[in-house]
Amino acid sequence: MPPTLGVGLIGHAFMGAAHSHAWRTAPRFFDLPLAPELTVLVGRDATRVAEAAGTLGWSSTETDWRRLLERDDVDLVDICTPGDTHAEMAIAALEAGKHVLCEKPLANTVAEAEAMAAAAERAAASGVRAMVGFTYRRVPAIAFARQLVADGRLGEIRHVRAQYLQDWIADPAAPMSWRLEKDRAGSGALGDIGAHIVDLTQFITGQLLTGVSALLETFVKKRPLPASHGKLGGVGGEGMGEVTVDDAAVFLGRFTGGALATFEATRFALGRKNAIRIEVNGSAGSLAFDFEDMNVLHFYDGAEPASTAGFRRIVVTEPEHPYVGAWWPAGHGLGYEHGFTHQVVDLVTALAAGEQPTPSFADGLQVQRVLAAVERSAADNSAFTEIRTTA
Numbered sequence: 001m002p003p004t005l006g007v008g009l010i011g012h013a014f015m016g017a018a019h020s021h022a023w024r025t026a027p028r029f030f031d032l033p034l035a036p037e038l039t040v041l042v043g044r045d046a047t048r049v050a051e052a053a054g055t056l057g058w059s060s061t062e063t064d065w066r067r068l069l070e071r072d073d074v075d076l077v078d079i080c081t082p083g084d085t086h087a088e089m090a091i092a093a094l095e096a097g098k099h100v101l102c103e104k105p106l107a108n109t110v111a112e113a114e115a116m117a118a119a120a121e122r123a124a125a126s127g128v129r130a131m132v133g134f135t136y137r138r139v140p141a142i143a144f145a146r147q148l149v150a151d152g153r154l155g156e157i158r159h160v161r162a163q164y165l166q167d168w169i170a171d172p173a174a175p176m177s178w179r180l181e182k183d184r185a186g187s188g189a190l191g192d193i194g195a196h197i198v199d200l201t202q203f204i205t206g207q208l209l210t211g212v213s214a215l216l217e218t219f220v221k222k223r224p225l226p227a228s229h230g231k232l233g234g235v236g237g238e239g240m241g242e243v244t245v246d247d248a249a250v251f252l253g254r255f256t257g258g259a260l261a262t263f264e265a266t267r268f269a270l271g272r273k274n275a276i277r278i279e280v281n282g283s284a285g286s287l288a289f290d291f292e293d294m295n296v297l298h299f300y301d302g303a304e305p306a307s308t309a310g311f312r313r314i315v316v317t318e319p320e321h322p323y324v325g326a327w328w329p330a331g332h333g334l335g336y337e338h339g340f341t342h343q344v345v346d347l348v349t350a351l352a353a354g355e356q357p358t359p360s361f362a363d364g365l366q367v368q369r370v371l372a373a374v375e376r377s378a379a380d381n382s383a384f385t386e387i388r389t390t391a
């Protein structure tokens with residue numbers, strides 16, 4: 001039996017459930033060098049956290065996350081709470097000698113993210129590691145896209161087109177949630193889902209964004225207070241609350257290698273539920289991905305004769321593809337939850353090898369700087385060239 005890794009998870013809503021599933025499933029399908037134990041689940045309400053622990057498979061519960069810092073049976077703290085709590089929890093856990101996995105975006109501000117990255121660097125000196133959960137990197141088709149770019153199959157990257165489209169608050173009657181409060185979430189569609197496409201495009205291309213020009217909009221400024229919560233959204237009740245974040249973000253960017261990029265993140269794309277669409281055009285080829293068809297990667301090989309060239313639909317379910325060998329026979333696809341399982345696999349593997357897992361807190365900080373630059377650009381508005389709309 002490999003040595004154990006005691007996990008303490010904070011939060012048991014949508015992300016807490018996804019992480020719980022991953023911790024439980026990873027050692028059942030992958031040969032892991034450490035055996036994760038679902039040691040303790042943390043939630044503020046004793047009854048609700050006890051129920052959740054039963055459902056999700058945790059051995060014990062706490063109602064104060066600080067208890068994790070004192071417990072010897074906790075080696076790693078997994079943070080699945082709103083962004084306003086990330087910095088305090090992550091820094092305290094690292095200082096207590098616990099490894100940390102923290103949900104994205106890393107923090108609500110660049111200052112918090114800087115403090116977290118600094119704490120992670122200090123902790124790394126004694127072998128304590130921190131990772132930020134940009135889970136979609138672990139979708140096999142995305143990891144394969146990165147391989148194709150790294151192998152030179154796209155040549156020099158010229159264009160990056162990225163969208164993250166959801167519609168769960170397109171209806172003005174959809175209720176308030178912490179994701180719509182700046183104090184709790186930091187930003188809106190920008191940080192919640194725009195952060196993913198910033199990370200993914202940088203991950204696939206192996207390049208970083210050097211600058212942006214942006215527009216942000218809040219379409220619905222007041223919403224009913226929630227009567228009940230769902231995994232996303234819920235049912236509206238009495239009274240109204242103010243939306244203090246962006247509903248949508250649109251921005252242009254330039255990558256270190258010179259590629260031009262467009263980004264769109266919105267929760268108002270009616271009919272699009274979780275469409276992460278990325279297209280990359282290079283001098284030698286192109287690729288295109290849509291999470292709503294997540295087992296597929298489209299690849300255009302510019303070296304093929306024009307008469308037969310065309311986008312090839314690659315079903316990324318072969319044992320040769322990243323992560324896939326541990327799962328089902330070819331053609332028996334994977335789903336949303338597998339990215340979280342692969343995240344656990346990569347994290348545990350890095351911890352056992354004494355290596356820095358990726359994306360690190362420094363990577364999370366860099367994404368945070370992009371988000372802040374988008375907000376600055378949108379607020380400044382000087383790059384937005386007005387056009388007369390009257391005769």
Ligand code: SOE
Pocket residue numbers: 014166192193232274
């Ligand atoms: C809500 O937009 C959300 O749950 C994000 O917070 C997650 O990061 C994404 O995976 C799914 O959508």
